[in-house]
Amino acid sequence: MDCGSEHGAAAPQGLLLIEDCLDAEGGVELPPGTTLISLIERNIANVGDAVAYRFLDYARSEGNAVEVTWAQFGVRLRAIAARVQRFAGEGDRVAILAPQGIDYVAGFYAAIKAGTIAVPLFAPELPGHAERLQTALRDSRPAAVLTTANAKGAVESFLAGLPDLGKPQLIVIDRIPDSAGELYVPVELGIDRVSHLQYTSGATRPPVGVEITHRAVGTNLVQMILSIDLLDRNTHGVSWLPLYHDMGLSMIGFPAVYGGHSTLMSPTAFVRRPLRWIQALSTGSKQGRVVTAAPNFAYEWTAQRGLPAPGDDVDLRNVVLIIGSEPVSIDAIRTFNKAFAPYGLPRTAFKPSYGIAEATLMIATIDSSAEASVVYLDRGQLSAGHAVRVAADAPNAVAQVSCGRVARSLWAVIVDPESGSELPDGEVGEIWLQGNNVGRGYWGLPDETRLAFGATLRSRLADGSHAEGSTAGRPWLRTGDLGVYLDGEIYVTGRIADLITIAGRDHYPQDIEATVAEASPMVRRGYVTAFCVPDGREQRLVVIAERAAGTSREDPQPAIEAIGKAVSHRHGVPVSDVRFLPAGGIPRTTSGKLARRACRAQYLGGTLGAH
Template sequence: MSGGTGQVVSEGLLKIEDCLDAEGNIVLPPGVTLISLIDRNIASVGDAVAYRYLDHTGTDDVRAVELTWAELGVRLRAIGARLQRLAAPGDRVAILAPQGLDYVTGFFAAIKAGTIAVPLFAPELQGHAERLQTALDDARPTVVLTTSSAAGAVEIFLDDLAGVPRPQILLIDEIPDSAGESFENRAIDVDDVSHLQYTSGATRAPAGVEITHRAVGTNLLQMILAIDLLDRNTHGVSWLPLFHDMGLSMIGFPAVYGGHSTLMSPTAFLRRPQRWIRALAEGSRDGRVVTAAPNFAYEWTAQRGLPEAGEDIDLANVVLIIGSEPVSIEAVDMFNAAFAPYGLPATAFKPSYGIAEATLFVSTIAPDARATVRHLDRDQLTNGKAVPVAVDAENAVPQVSCGQIARSQWAVIVEPAAGAELPDGHVGEIWLHGENIGRGYWGRPDDTRATFGAALTPAVGGHADGVPADARWLRTGDLGTYLDGELYVTGRLADLVVMGGRQHYPQDIEATVAAASPLVRRGHATAFTVPDEQLVVVAERASGTRRADPAPAVDAIRAAVRQRHGVDVADVRFVPAGAIPRTTSGKLARRACRAEYLDGTLRGQ
């Protein structure tokens, strides 16, 4: 079979050794794209299951729907043929479908048809209409792929959009397999854009990262090598939204070597986190199983997802990627304590760092390593230095190691204003380089130059060794440091609380707030500054505290923050559960919360 470069790709399943040069660096073989990988799997393991969806709607009984590689191929040709009638090569095709196998086939079909996939979400996702509108206005899709069940909501949403050319709507589940007879093979080059990955919008408006086939292929190989997913008998289990970069990676890595992933909806997980645990245990019986989630999901599952008495749950072969910034050691400890009795290995957790602009994966700990934490001096952190202290030190701030940088990728810690690499032990902005980095932001040349085109002044013997002197670097906006060769992610530049010339990390203040009063809902407090360096805390009420007088809690929070951080809180607001905005990936949206606080639209304030 041939790729877009015109060179022949060898038959059979992809072998990882074919993707490494003599020095062990990742080099994609000619013509390898997401579509060529799927074609390999169709030819080699066509009857094997590629994707399984656990449908929990309707009744308590789960309904498993499966798609083999051969069946996937049929659906891609059918959907792709219909797309080719409506869209030209390079046009954007937005997926506004519910979680499920139709989403998977729609995403891959858009790429196979020669168009650029734009993985988004159906309008039924509450609280994110503005993000969806921003993405559609930015990408200007020619076609929207959805399903018959979501078509009505999609029609209404598109009718209400102002200033956006009306895309045509194509219903994935109403396209017959026979439509594939008219499909025309399109040449796909490894440097073509595969899809636009929209950022979460945690610190700024969502932007569409141009992810090329080279970037996605390189990043999937980086993840597979770093987490040791080389065995075809390694399965994926995920409830993460398929429009999220980690959700996409969970359907991407099986394509590399013909494995499979089991999917479910985020709603199914949130309502009953035991469903996630049962799916992991089922996969663990047949081989290694890998999953991924942010801090809150592991905490939620430890609280609400314990198996029923006598239930046969064995998590001996589970790998758990935890990828929030920063990773919470409390979440790791809570989950380990809850599920160690069910065979969960001490090495199961893999604290990791990733970012959409790098396709996703940047670093993680070694396959046989345990999650570890270093405690850093809070006062030194505010001055940009990572100084380890004893765990019981008064100013100790826990930081979880995100391990080593992925193969064929570089990460440096930089003083952002000067663009100069900092020594280990200094906190600065994380800059990245590698073939997994996206091409830029769709339609935003100025932002692309500023973010993807940074020039570095490297340190002698630093972490940029091996990168050409004239190379361009990605500014991540994330803060971190190196200690003993491992990366620690300390926070985000845009979220820093700057008062009196000192920099405070909001998550550190938020932890103090949560510990100060039981009125605060765990993991649901935000800290930010408003004009004139005034510190504001917004906290959701814990369950069962709706009628409690907040005054004592407000006094306790102010006292705790003043004692631990040396700053005064100008305002403490308690709001109902669910009032603090979050990103589509579940992160606290401090920027959005600050905006709602200032304009008076924050619910319950």
């Protein structure tokens, strides 16, 4: 995607231009026949010798870089797709159970090129997530499974434990010769066909597969490029995010659209040494603009453990940092900004964003020239559904980070979920969406699809409606997220499923968790979950916290008392139980977020901390 006249050198002839993707009114409208595969084929034809993907492999040596050009990538796709076609027909599902790397990227796109539906998952060795993998495989029932030679044994053993799947054909990506491509049979891919199933992270319920069409993914990539101003062809991506995660997939989607490249590494490589991420960003920043994305915890972790050594040549002047996947933490932004400002990180680098798998990914972000901003709202009023501003130092102040403006050609309304009526600005309600980037539904779940993707907006505001320009009679997507508009910008306050309701009052778990983190130095910052459990007819509050480094031998009782006192004082709720676990004790989603639902289930089942 390029805007040559505005952003330096013109695009090579034949690449997609931003104007190609807009209608006369400036709305996003993809050219006929645009699919992920047609975009890649444009790149092969026009910038075939340019690098498409680079993988920094830390398993063998420190940052051994494996690169593939668009032309080489095209050869691999054709060979893998031909092999897939031997065992899976059009519309069959093909799962990718492989480690992070270029083979994974090639397997994902090749499954789509073959005319099948790609199901990006993960190799079974990902600790603690066997149940999620089983759920996704049983749900999608793949005809074939793509893996690598290194992961083949683990995948075979895992599949052997699922006899109800039948016997999907195991295809080893890195053992397919390029010559296999001679047998590839071209497939006509319609723009409204499902390209892949995106399984949700499982933070608030069991994972479900969102049907993402070519139109949805193409539209959302264009929306991101416009919103984050990635029109310069000299913009590249750096990502350690899992490729089975919606943001991880989007980071390999950018290059497909505009012929650039992305540098990838594994999540494990990042977690073990977050400086690797910073070094990769610095390398990209020296060449042009570089964009990356991560949730709150990653920025906090990097500020703690990823600082360069004195004298390291680190340059972050051209970095764009997307932060999202949960209510954005202003503390995470401030901590990272302070740590990396000496390396040229601009105040405008952070882009707080809101996105969900059901909308392919991105819904809203702040302007490209804007700094991250925060408002302070009255805690009691917010719990009652009203956004009332207070001073930052007010005792009842809750910080809320703006996620900016909704993407072009996407409509987001704040709705009373009971009545289906749009709420005015300043009132908290469920966020509903309409636009071509919204997925088609949940795979194999017609009732859940109707409920989530088939909502009817019963009434709109007479003045200032955020549904202005939307399609009348077209259904809306219920996101399950709570939000509010203030001064034209959207703020995400939390998830309906996570709300803690005690004695008739709603409380946001992240708000209580922040209080817990401040209450005692024994709490590992960012690693707290709060939830309620039934106690007869009442609900009671439970807090689970991981211990901070160096506190494993300390008596937790003073910390437990301090937490109870702080929560009771600030939120007016008694804490019935506080548990401390060692670092890593709280279950995570596959994207690294704390999994409150799983934590609560383990607590109720008596297995929390037993693993």
